[in-house]
Amino acid sequence: MHSDRASTGLKIAAGLGLAFMHLPILLIFVYAFTTEDKSYQWPPPGLTLKWFAVTWNRPDVWEALTLSAKVASISTVIALVLGTLCAAAVSRTKFFGRETISLLVILPIALPGIVTGISLRSAFNLADIPFSFWTIVLGHATFCIVVVYNNAVARFRRTSGSLVEASMDLGANSFQTFRYVILPNIATALLAGGMLAFALSFDEVIVTTFTAGQQQTLPIWMLEELVRPRQRPVTNVVAMVVVIVTFLPILGAYYLTRGTDTVAGQGK
Amino acid sequence: MTSAVVFKGVSRHFGSVRAVDNVDISIAEGEFFAMLGPSGSGKTTCLRLIAGFEQPTAGEISIFGQSAQGVPPYKRHVNTVFQDYALFPHLNVLDNVAYGLMISGVSKRDRHQAAEEALELVALTGYGARKPSELSGGQRQRVALARALVNKPKVLLLDEPLGALDLKLREQMQEELKALQRKLGITFVFVTHDQGEALSMADRVAVFNEGKIVQVGKPEDIYYRPEVPFVADFVGSSNVIPPHVTEKVTGTRATASVRPEAVKLGDSGLPATVRATSFLGTSTRVSLELEGVQMVALLAKGQNIPEVGEHTHVSWGEDDIHLMETADE
Amino acid sequence: MSDAILDTGRNGIMARISDTLWRNPRLTVLLLLAPPALWLGVVYLGSLFALLAQSFFSIDEFSGLIIYEFTLKTYAELFTPANFDIIVRTVMMASAVTIAAAIVSFPIAYYAARYARGKWKAIFYLGVMLPLWSSYLVKVYSWKLILAKEGILNWLFETLHLSWLLDAYLSIPIIGGNSLSVSWTGTFLVFLYVWLPFMILPIQAALERVPRSMLEASGDLGATPGQSFRFVLLPLALPGVIAGSIFTFSLTLGDYIIPQIVGSSRRFIGQAVYAYQGTAGNIPLAAAFAVVPIVIMGVYLWAAKRKGAFDAL
Numbered sequence: 001m002h003s004d005r006a007s008t009g010l011k012i013a014a015g016l017g018l019a020f021m022h023l024p025i026l027l028i029f030v031y032a033f034t035t036e037d038k039s040y041q042w043p044p045p046g047l048t049l050k051w052f053a054v055t056w057n058r059p060d061v062w063e064a065l066t067l068s069a070k071v072a073s074i075s076t077v078i079a080l081v082l083g084t085l086c087a088a089a090v091s092r093t094k095f096f097g098r099e100t101i102s103l104l105v106i107l108p109i110a111l112p113g114i115v116t117g118i119s120l121r122s123a124f125n126l127a128d129i130p131f132s133f134w135t136i137v138l139g140h141a142t143f144c145i146v147v148v149y150n151n152a153v154a155r156f157r158r159t160s161g162s163l164v165e166a167s168m169d170l171g172a173n174s175f176q177t178f179r180y181v182i183l184p185n186i187a188t189a190l191l192a193g194g195m196l197a198f199a200l201s202f203d204e205v206i207v208t209t210f211t212a213g214q215q216q217t218l219p220i221w222m223l224e225e226l227v228r229p230r231q232r233p234v235t236n237v238v239a240m241v242v243v244i245v246t247f248l249p250i251l252g253a254y255y256l257t258r259g260t261d262t263v264a265g266q267g268k
Numbered sequence: 269m270t271s272a273v274v275f276k277g278v279s280r281h282f283g284s285v286r287a288v289d290n291v292d293i294s295i296a297e298g299e300f301f302a303m304l305g306p307s308g309s310g311k312t313t314c315l316r317l318i319a320g321f322e323q324p325t326a327g328e329i330s331i332f333g334q335s336a337q338g339v340p341p342y343k344r345h346v347n348t349v350f351q352d353y354a355l356f357p358h359l360n361v362l363d364n365v366a367y368g369l370m371i372s373g374v375s376k377r378d379r380h381q382a383a384e385e386a387l388e389l390v391a392l393t394g395y396g397a398r399k400p401s402e403l404s405g406g407q408r409q410r411v412a413l414a415r416a417l418v419n420k421p422k423v424l425l426l427d428e429p430l431g432a433l434d435l436k437l438r439e440q441m442q443e444e445l446k447a448l449q450r451k452l453g454i455t456f457v458f459v460t461h462d463q464g465e466a467l468s469m470a471d472r473v474a475v476f477n478e479g480k481i482v483q484v485g486k487p488e489d490i491y492y493r494p495e496v497p498f499v500a501d502f503v504g505s506s507n508v509i510p511p512h513v514t515e516k517v518t519g520t521r522a523t524a525s526v527r528p529e530a531v532k533l534g535d536s537g538l539p540a541t542v543r544a545t546s547f548l549g550t551s552t553r554v555s556l557e558l559e560g561v562q563m564v565a566l567l568a569k570g571q572n573i574p575e576v577g578e579h580t581h582v583s584w585g586e587d588d589i590h591l592m593e594t595a596d597e
Numbered sequence: 598m599s600d601a602i603l604d605t606g607r608n609g610i611m612a613r614i615s616d617t618l619w620r621n622p623r624l625t626v627l628l629l630l631a632p633p634a635l636w637l638g639v640v641y642l643g644s645l646f647a648l649l650a651q652s653f654f655s656i657d658e659f660s661g662l663i664i665y666e667f668t669l670k671t672y673a674e675l676f677t678p679a680n681f682d683i684i685v686r687t688v689m690m691a692s693a694v695t696i697a698a699a700i701v702s703f704p705i706a707y708y709a710a711r712y713a714r715g716k717w718k719a720i721f722y723l724g725v726m727l728p729l730w731s732s733y734l735v736k737v738y739s740w741k742l743i744l745a746k747e748g749i750l751n752w753l754f755e756t757l758h759l760s761w762l763l764d765a766y767l768s769i770p771i772i773g774g775n776s777l778s779v780s781w782t783g784t785f786l787v788f789l790y791v792w793l794p795f796m797i798l799p800i801q802a803a804l805e806r807v808p809r810s811m812l813e814a815s816g817d818l819g820a821t822p823g824q825s826f827r828f829v830l831l832p833l834a835l836p837g838v839i840a841g842s843i844f845t846f847s848l849t850l851g852d853y854i855i856p857q858i859v860g861s862s863r864r865f866i867g868q869a870v871y872a873y874q875g876t877a878g879n880i881p882l883a884a885a886f887a888v889v890p891i892v893i894m895g896v897y898l899w900a901a902k903r904k905g906a907f908d909a910l
Binding site: 006010011013014017018020021022024025027028031039040041042043081082083085086088089092101104105107108110111112113114115116118119120121122123125126138141142145168173174175196199200203205206209219222223226227235239242243246247250251254258 | 611614618619625626630633637647648651702709711721722723725727731733735737739743747748749794797843850853867870871874884890891
């Protein structure tokens with residue numbers, strides 16, 4: 001039995017599967033350079049760089065980009081704090097209701113986004129909270145917690161409890177132990193979790209459509225373009241930029257958590 | 269003599285599990301004290317109670333005469349060598365060793381110098397810049413030891429420190445630990461499930477079973493004069509003789525123990541049947557059945573080895589049988 | 598440092614707080630847990646309950662105002678033929694996407710888990726991770742480009758002189774349509790594409806837990822490779838498939854953007870929710886519709902838990 005060699009059929013099936021996942025994204029890169037601006041014509045009649053300049057000079061794209069970056073940054077910070085606290089509590093002791101907490105953290109992402117979105121929207125309506133920058137952040141932070149939590153909890157589990165005990169044994173109180181032992185050991189996991197949370201928030205559209213008022217985040221801007229295409233070439237360029245911008249934190253998170261048992265994508 | 273550690277009626281329950289159940293101990297200053305027992309017998313929990321990682325459910329612990337009630341680990345001048353060593357992976361060896369001094373505010377120069385000296389003490393001079401992951405198991409164990417000793421603790425707690433080492437290294441470390449303890453005069457409290465380790469190193473041994481201490485004493489007493497069948501069986505696998513057999517030999521109806529090496533085979537004594545023999549090098553182990561009781565004899569080199577199935581007679585010297593508590597069946 | 602064995606004196610404010618925390622482990626956990634629990638408990642669960650509550654109200658058909666009185670009328674509306682069709686259609690689509698995703702995922706996950714080593718392992722990992730995390734809208738957008746009438750897929754069929762095949766396929770009722778981008782096949786393809794990584798990862802995780810020796814044992818006991826696959830590997834991979842299906846199923850049930858951009862005009866649950874809460878202003882009915890995926894997923898999760906699928910997450 002040749003258990004170490006994959007059959008040709010399996011290789012082809014796996015290769016085709018990977019190609020299916022990547023070709024559409026690569027296609028975007030080609031479209032960003034097309035000279036055609038009225039339709040999605042293939043093959044592109046010609047190639048040009050001019051749409052990059054056009055996009056660069058579009059204030060609405062810049063505004064959407066800035067808003068998305070701001071929302072993602074603040075949501076990430078909130079998620080980092082809450083996710084780490086939660087992971088610390090869950091990994092620290094076997095308290096009653098531990099499972100419930102895990103479920104609660106995962107729920108915002110396990111339930112369809114539209115449920116989270118419409119829930120928040122109806123709650124804002126009931127509580128008479130006007131839509132603003134902060135209502136977007138509120139929604140984003142809620143589903144970003146799980147990403148930080150998953151990364152942190154895996155690392156806490158790997159950081160043996162005896163390290164904390166060793167630190168206390170050597171004279172460090174809880175705060176010193178956190179500062180000198182726990183933080184250095186979970187730092188890369190938090191950084192990875194933070195990057196993924198940022199990527200998740202930066203890209204989110206389903207919940208955002210319900211929690212944003214007049215503000216346009218970059219995904220909402222794109223959604224408008226998808227539903228009612230007006231400036232196809234600009235959309236193509238923005239799509240390509242978004243792909244590149246989200247790839248960076250993913251690669252970063254991968255390298256930070258490589259060789260550990262944390263799977264960077266857990267919980268998306 | 270001052271007592272380094274005293275337990276008075278200490279219990280530690282986890283839910284309905286009595287990990288430590290009404291234990292009294294008094295460990296003298298400068299003593300090498302071993303806590304011996306199978307896993308789950310409560311010995312490690314006792315150690316953690318001294319370190320302060322656990323708080324007793326009932327009873328009182330005092331360390332050098334002071335009550336340890338409510339005193340957190342970082343306020344006890346007691347240090348621990350952990351079973352998995354618990355070296356900080358993000359710090360190099362020198363900073364690992366200097367950690368305790370850093371926390372108590374010793375300047376960088378002074379603490380690094382003290383750490384170098386501690387590394388010298390455990391024969392690891394020049395290893396300071398390495399990361400723990402770059403060390404072998406034996407070296408990590410020494411770093412853990414240096415990291416604890418550099419703080420000049422009054423009591424050093426060792427939680428199965430040799431458990432992860434291979435046999436040869438373990439024997440070497442046993443000797444070194446013993447020598448170190450003599451040299452420094454620090455009270456050592458040593459937890460192990462290896463009876464050979466406990467007997468060869470400790471001044472006194474406490475044998476644990478099911479959360480209770482079943483016997484405390486010098487290694488020779490534990491070995492030759494077990495007070496309960498558990499100790500006879502667990503420490504050096506003595507033969508436990510049931511009361512009805514003991515009665516035939518000594519006239520007293522009590523459970524007794526006989527060490528395998530004291531058992532003689534010959535023409536006189538109680539009739540027994542040989543069930544199995546195995547050659548161990550310097551001796552041969554003979555399994556016997558005597559009135560439905562399993563016994564083991566260890567015959568030194570040169571003695572006649574009986575065949576399996578052979579009928580023989582079992583006897584032992586008057587001093588070799590040790591009576592334990594009367595009929596506990 | 599004093600000579601005392603037990604340092605009961607040394608006391609900064611932080612040290613004193615630390616002492617208190619050490620003496621009360623429960624308090625520590627409580628303090629750690631309070632902020633996230635309050636956030637999720639109040640903000641998130643509060644909102645969910647607000648939604649649930651709304652689904653028990655109804656709307657006045659003439660004034661269009663919400664009547665704040667308990668009623669099951671809104672739920673009854675879900676079972677009118679038009680609305681019930683939406684639910685059935687969505688569940689069918691979610692099932693189809695889930696089954697297809699499991700079939701397409703398996704070879705990739707199997708290869709990555711069992712044969713890929715070293716560099717190839719990393720390539721496979723990133724090869725799944727990058728599409729998983731890249732922008733949802735960009736992924737949908739790329740399919741709009743692919744499926745467009747003047748797009749690459751039609752061009753491909755034309756270049757290969759196979760347009761007749763495509764036309765024949767599109768003339769099939771239900772799954773066909775005027776073009777791929779307004780057919781259910783299009784919707785299905787985009788769903789499959791977008792959720793595929795969510796299926797691959799859990800299957801791979803489950804397969805990686807199958808020790809190699811187990812297959813060797815099966816071979817040793819006389820099983821052909823096919824039988825080993827059927828009787829050993831597949832049952833062990835099943836929890837992974839179920840875990841993956843939780844994602845693909847749930848995500849398809851709740852999506853309203855994909856069918857809006859690629860697909861026919863017939864609605865899915867997500868679109869119904871979006872439309873009722875927005876232009877129609879019928880919040881109670883939107884809420885009742887939103888409860889449908891929650892209930893379906895609740896039943897699904899309960900069944901999956903019994904199969905042990907959560908270990909593979």
